[in-house]
Amino acid sequence: MRIQKIPLDQQLAKLRNGSPAHPEFNACAVRNMANIPAMAYLRDYGAEFVDLTFLLHIPADQEERITYGEVATIVSKLWEQTETRVTAAEAMELLALPLLNCYERRKGAYGSSTENPAE
Numbered sequence: 001m002r003i004q005k006i007p008l009d010q011q012l013a014k015l016r017n018g019s020p021a022h023p024e025f026n027a028c029a030v031r032n033m034a035n036i037p038a039m040a041y042l043r044d045y046g047a048e049f050v051d052l053t054f055l056l057h058i059p060a061d062q063e064e065r066i067t068y069g070e071v072a073t074i075v076s077k078l079w080e081q082t083e084t085r086v087t088a089a090e091a092m093e094l095l096a097l098p099l100l101n102c103y104e105r106r107k108g109a110y111g112s113s114t115e116n117p118a119e
Helices: 008-016 025-033 046-055 066-081 081-112
Strands: none
Touching: 025 066, 046 081, 066 081
């Protein structure tokens, strides 16, 4: 990936709106969480974890062992094929829930004003 310089004011505006400040954030988050068991990552999302394992045809005997990175690899392979792209998109939505909810809580904590939350 080509390195992008993003002006600080744009990065801060994205953070204030609950978005990642830089496009590499998502890839970095996946790498950092790769070894976490998917069940632990989605521990507060039991029904969604069941949906994810069903959607990706993860055998019941692997549910407790499969890592976030392994799930991301399965999703990536599904995304590469046009006929399974919808399934991949649904899985991505399920995987994104904890981070999306974190952003929403952060936005709620700081409000939607243009104030700098660090001040």
